Amino acid sequence: MRYLLDTHVLLWSRASPERLSPEAVRLLQSTDNTLYVSMATLWECAIKVCIGTLALPDGFFRIVANDYELLDIELAHLEATLQLPLLHRDPFDRLLVTQARLGGLTLVTRDSNVIRYEVPVVEA
Template structure:
């Protein structure tokens, strides 16, 4: 399975947060799955960190890629191909980072791991949390 982690799922995973559903943890740790973190998630974390809304043990531009690598998660860059999907998304969610994640999932045929109900409302494959 090819899985794209929503930002909060990645953060819960690397910080060993109890909020991470067990099914997600098992999926992320399963070596037969290819798990991705979008550059949009790092971008989102950098902004939230700078605003004082995301406490992390180190600056996210350095810390998150190191954690991504340490957990065997692949980087997913943003390219123009996602914009076609982004332009066609219904206005179900106002968060531009989440909308971009949905567009990337559609572009690359990925299943999103999220508990965000607004993301789940999109016509995209979502990993069950149970």
């Protein structure tokens, strides 16, 4: 299976995996799965570090690049966000929804607003 990790899932998986559901932990540990992290997620993390709401270990972005498949932001993803209903105003989450849809990925999240979109989800 192919999974796209929401930002909080990526962070929890690295720093506090006990916050994740047993199902999320299993899929993250399975070598049968391909795990994707969006460049939008890394961008969101960088913004939060810059404004002082998130601290990351040195080399975090390189570690993520080595451990996960990175998903670039494409024009089609941006265009697809224009078609989403405004169930959620977070631009990063909206982009993850479109990336999951267009890429045939299952989104791993605990965000109840994201779960409202018609996209395959595993609740984290």
